[in-house]
Amino acid sequence: xxxxxxRRLNPKDKSLSNRQRFLRRARGELKRVxxxxxxxxKIVDVDAGHSVPFPLDGTSEPSxxxxxxxxxxxxxxxxxxxxTAGDRLAKPGQGxxxxxxxxxxxxxxxxxxxxxxxxxxxVLDLFFEDLELPDMIKSSLxxxxxxxxxxxxxxxxxxxxNINVGRTMRNSFGRRIALQRPKLAQVEAIAKEIExxxxxxxxxxxxxxxxxxxxxxxxxxxERRRKVVGxxxxxxxxxxxxxxxxxPNASAVMFCLMDVSGSMGEREKDLAKRFxxxxxxxxxxxxxxxxxxxIRHTHQAHEVDEETFFxxxxxxxxxxxxxxxxxxxxxxxxxxxxxxxxxxxxxSDGDNLxxxxxxxxxxxxxxxxxxxxxxxxVEILDERESAIFRSTDNGTSLWRSYRQVGENWRNFxxxxxxxxxxxxxxxxxxxxxxxxxxxxx
Numbered sequence: 001x002x003x004x005x006x007r008r009l010n011p012k013d014k015s016l017s018n019r020q021r022f023l024r025r026a027r028g029e030l031k032r033v034x035x036x037x038x039x040x041x042k043i044v045d046v047d048a049g050h051s052v053p054f055p056l057d058g059t060s061e062p063s064x065x066x067x068x069x070x071x072x073x074x075x076x077x078x079x080x081x082x083x084t085a086g087d088r089l090a091k092p093g094q095g096x097x098x099x100x101x102x103x104x105x106x107x108x109x110x111x112x113x114x115x116x117x118x119x120x121x122x123v124l125d126l127f128f129e130d131l132e133l134p135d136m137i138k139s140s141l142x143x144x145x146x147x148x149x150x151x152x153x154x155x156x157x158x159x160x161x162n163i164n165v166g167r168t169m170r171n172s173f174g175r176r177i178a179l180q181r182p183k184l185a186q187v188e189a190i191a192k193e194i195e196x197x198x199x200x201x202x203x204x205x206x207x208x209x210x211x212x213x214x215x216x217x218x219x220x221x222x223e224r225r226r227k228v229v230g231x232x233x234x235x236x237x238x239x240x241x242x243x244x245x246x247x248p249n250a251s252a253v254m255f256c257l258m259d260v261s262g263s264m265g266e267r268e269k270d271l272a273k274r275f276x277x278x279x280x281x282x283x284x285x286x287x288x289x290x291x292x293x294x295i296r297h298t299h300q301a302h303e304v305d306e307e308t309f310f311x312x313x314x315x316x317x318x319x320x321x322x323x324x325x326x327x328x329x330x331x332x333x334x335x336x337x338x339x340x341x342x343x344x345x346x347x348s349d350g351d352n353l354x355x356x357x358x359x360x361x362x363x364x365x366x367x368x369x370x371x372x373x374x375x376x377x378v379e380i381l382d383e384r385e386s387a388i389f390r391s392t393d394n395g396t397s398l399w400r401s402y403r404q405v406g407e408n409w410r411n412f413x414x415x416x417x418x419x420x421x422x423x424x425x426x427x428x429x430x431x432x433x434x435x436x437x438x439x440x441x
Contacts, residue, residue, distance in 0.1 A: 031126045034118070051117050147244035158239030171236040181229035182222040190219045252341040252373075253291040255327050256280070258309065259348035261298040261318035268380045272347040273310055275378055275423055279345055280306070282427075293330055297323035299353075303330060320352045320398060321359045328367055337371040344368075345376045350396030357401035364402075369409045377402055378426065381418045 033052045076085055083089070118126070154167055194215050201208040256279065258272050280292065294309035295301055298316030301323040327344065335342060352360070369375060379399055395403075399414070406412045415426050 027126075030118070034123055034126050051115050053115055147246055149242040150245040152241045152243040154238040155241040156238065158241070162239045162242075164238050164240050167238040168232070168236050171238060172232045175233060175236060176229060176231070179229045180225075181231075182225050184226075187219065187222050187226065190215055190222065194219065252343065253293060253335045254279075255293045255295060255330075255342070255344040256309070257295045257297065257323045257327065257344065257346040259298075259318065259320065259323075259351075260296050260312075260315060261351070262315050263318050263351040264315075264349050264380075268349045271380050271417055271420065271423065272378075274420065275347055275417065275427065276345070277310065278423065278427055291335070293327075295323050295326050295330075297326070301326040318351050318353060319356055320348060321356050321363060324360055324363045324368060328363065331368075331371055341373045342371050343374045344372055345378065347378045347380060348398065349381075350379045350398045352396075352398045354397075357397045360398070361401045361404055364405045364412070365408060369405065369412060373411060375409075375412045377412070377414045379414070379416045381416050383418050 030052055037052075074085070076083055154164060194212060197208060197212055197215070256276050258276060260269060260272075264272070292306075294304050294306060296304055296309055296312065296314070297320065298314070299319045299322065300316070303326060304312070323346070331337070331342060364375070379396070402412075402414055406414055415429060417423055417426055
């Protein structure tokens with residue numbers, strides 16, 4: 001009897017549209033819970049797995065079934081010992097369910113909510129799903145991806161110029177050993193021995209003739225075997241295999257500038273560190289080919305490694321321009337703008353040495369912004385100041401000075417953070433996906 005296996009993606013007893021709707025609802029709920037956990041907890045927790053509850057009532061697909069309060073049923077299910085065909089049973093009333101009402105304990109089995117255990121990779125996928133660095137490709141470059149050939153093993157077909165002699169001879173040697181192809185030295189030794197016997201016994205004799213006949217027969221067999229088992233056979237030939245490897249049109253570098261001066265208290269430093277941890281994770285996750293430069297500054301600025309950037313307790317005065325000068329120096333030394341897409345993110349409480357803010361504006365307007373694809377400035381406020389500085393017209397001297405830069409350059413963005421809950425919305429605001437028609441300033 002033939003059997004049929006239904007391999008359709010939409011079986012007859014399932015609804016594809018309902019399944020897709022459920023998957024969208026489940027993914028949306030997971031994203032919402034993950035974002036809430038990150039907003040209420042520590043930002044560094046994004047780099048770990050999470051257990052996410054999902055309500056059970058949202059997991060079932062809609063289905064049709066007979067209404068118990070109407071219709072007519074005259075069959076008895078197998079295994080029933082209480083009723084027989086023809087018995088009349090009262091139908092349950094409206095709302096005659098067996099569930100527990102409010103304030104009553106349920107006697108039936110209950111099912112808990114689902115618990116999705118998300119790995120670190122899955123959490124980051126959900127977290128960064130709709131985020132991307134703005135305008136990653138320079139306006140002067142096309143979006144087409146270039147390729148270069150990369151060695152990818154061997155193949156049995158290809159151009160003669162791609163023959164791999166070493167692998168071909170290795171296969172030939174193994175085949176000749178397996179098929180016991182006679183060596184040339186064996187053939188030459190027997191031929192030489194035949195010549196010597198013929199020279200010693202030119203006249204045919206009974207003993208010598210029989211031996212010569214055997215040796216000639218063996219020589220013919222060896223030569224025939226050598227012809228059948230060739231030195232190199234088509235099955236031995238191997239060619240170098242190449243496959244195209246995509247290359248990015250341009251490289252990217254991200255400068256992280258952070259104020260760690262004495263005016264930055266522990267709360268401000270913690271908020272700045274959280275913002276950069278999130279930024280660092282974002283860049284590491286989304287872009288494999290990107291350099292990240294960490295610059296800490298007080299009255300002096302230094303390029304540091306990641307550990308020092310987040311862990312060092314060094315403090316001092318406040319001269320913001322030193323960080324911009326250090327960034328400019330590094331760009332000129334290592335990251336020419338014609339070869340690199342340059343991005344920068346700066347976090348500060350807005351305090352600065354008197355007169356230095358104007359110097360910062362000059363550096364940005366005349367030197368740095370023309371090299372950058374994007375520059376984000378995040379100012380960290382006290383929670384009490386957030387109500388006072390609700391308007392962008394008000395702010396610290398550095399904020400007011402940077403507004404001039406924002407008016408001149410479209411790729412310069414400013415925003416404020418007052419509490420941990422502000423970090424994620426601000427992060428999305430600064431690094432949200434740009435429309436395809438967006439251009440750099």
